[in-house]
Amino acid sequence: MPATQVCGKNAKWVRIGFSELTLGAYDSLVLESDGGDRYVFEGNHWKGRAFYSRALRGNCVDIHPSFGHSDSRYTVESYQFGTAALEGSPVVAAGAGDICDSTPADCGRTSDLIVAINPTVVFTTGDNAYNSGTLAEFNTRYAPRWGRFKELTNPTPGNHDYLTAGASGYFDYFNGVGRQTGPAGDRSRGYYSFDVGEWHFIALNSMSSGTVSSTQLAWLDSDLAANTKPCTAAFFHHPMVSRGVYNGSASMKPAYDRLYAAGVDLVLVGHDHNYQRYAKMTPSQVASSDGLRQVIVGTGGRDLYALNGTHPLLQAAQADTWGVLKLELTADGYTGEFVPVVGKNWTDSFSGTCNNAASENAPPLADFSFAAQGLSVDFTDDSTDADGTIASRSWNFGDGQSATSTNPNHAYATAGTYTVTLTVTDDEGATDSVSRSVTVSSPAANTPPTASFGYWVRGRQVVFKNYSTDSDGTLVTHAWDFGDGTSSTSATPSHTYATLGLWTVRLTVTDDDGAQRSVTRNVPTLNLTGTVDESTGTVNVDLRWVGAQTSSVDIFRNNTRATVTANDGAYLDATGLSGSGTLTYRVCEASRAVCTQTITLTY
Missing domain, CATH: 3.60.21.10 (Metallo-dependent phosphatases)
Known part of the structure; x- marks a missing residue:
């Protein structure tokens, strides 16, 4: 199992040495130190890269992966630390x-x-x-x-x-x-x-x-x-x-x-x-x-x-x-x-x-949102700190009760309107407060959830985005039927189909009162093949695809849209190129959320 915390004895700063870091779509890796520093890795720039992170002030650094993609992974190989202040090293x-x-x-x-x-x-x-x-x-x-x-x-x-x-x-x-x-x-x-x-x-x-x-x-x-x-x-x-x-x-x-x-x-x-x-x-x-x-x-x-x-x-x-x-x-x-x-x-x-060095501390900005259901209220801390982290929180619920957790739940004894105040302190000791009026009432009848989802297709791989909501509560379960005999209970799963087809995908969500709703969508999977013909002295690429559902498609060459053409399953790309090199292609429906896999051709 990869390391989740690295500490240096009497350390004033720590650097993490990764032998590899790979992040899939939508995934991230967060480093947080007990000295208040935080750094987020995201995007597709890593792909197995080995490197040392920037130094984070403090004795220990916690590693928080947020992975949903099967390719996402990291390995901590080593670390560096210093017992003198980072600024003096x-x-x-x-x-x-x-x-x-x-x-x-x-x-x-x-x-x-x-x-x-x-x-x-x-x-x-x-x-x-x-x-x-x-x-x-x-x-x-x-x-x-x-x-x-x-x-x-x-x-x-x-x-x-x-x-x-x-x-x-x-x-x-x-x-x-x-x-x-x-x-x-x-x-x-x-x-x-x-x-x-x-x-x-x-x-x-x-x-x-x-x-x-x-x-x-x-x-x-x-x-x-x-x-x-x-x-x-x-x-x-x-x-x-x-x-x-x-x-x-x-x-x-x-x-x-x-x-x-x-x-x-x-x-x-x-x-x-x-x-x-x-x-x-x-x-x-x-x-x-x-x-x-x-x-x-x-x-x-x-x-x-x-x-x-x-x-x-x-x-x-x-x-x-x-x-x-x-x-x-x-x-x-x-x-x-x-x-x-x-x-x-x-x-x-x-x-x-340095142009990207941290500047003088800016105070935090206190903010929160809330969702009331009957006499119970879920509070969410939306506070931000532009140049650091929120180190502590103090909630005053307006009824004599308080809390210090990040996103507390509070149950009021009687219906009414209360003034709730959140005070936050950042890692440099600066504070800010915000107050809002919160009205609670006796519980109402449950409203069923709304099931909704979108998707992102690359060939036979599909990443599903869950847009389901529950207006008066929370979603407690998600049940996906991918239409090929497989299923998932993840909120936002990804799935790779074994074969091409137009798949009927069903999502069923259940809220915290047991009410269920379902939604069904037809999800296509696509495939692209290509062959290179240099017989005319320049490079011509014969592209063939299956699975697209729109009347026209976008042809992408080397990650740039080359043309829009009818969705007839074939296109001849006269590149005008000669010599040697490589070309990458993918074919996308008009929304660009549904595409074939990317292929690489050598000429």
């Missing part, structure tokens, strides 16, 4: 780009700085070994200097690394000769991510042309969506803006757009052999308090390039001093320092608060 990162050339003594001087800093992690911003990134250049120029902390290094490639086909020297050095994966990521991609402390680092591959492929952008979307850390940095070779020999690569903007939308804090780059620090900005290069801070640190040891021109957001720059960037990273911010090589005095320092 920084990690140190250091690095630079444009590093070792045929005069390796210069990059030796910057490598001495890294050794002296003794960081937790090292990053490079590309062009690691000149002139062509061969394995020999890595072994003779880079390895004796920056190779001293290779086990700490998370690299990215630059255009000079790609002067050797496929950057093979770069990948052979960092991953191992011929090895597909390793510290530099998969050699067919060259991009990856990792966590250190409360920071998420994203290493992108801007290749030799200063662009990011659509495949890499799709991966970036997924990685950002699955990021649990409050602070994030991205690093790669080509900057979007520069005032040196280069003016920046405008083709990097799609990556910057995604980084900005996700609240990424730092963008660390190279390519221009100098140092440039910019104010926080949007991808359109407009100052913004929640923007990206780009730092060009192309000062690793290669000949320096002169600065050229000005920029309204350029805050610090120099082109005559080699050095490295040192970053002290906390749970809510960062401090940066340019450290020059011995014999040089130019330096720079800056700091900032």
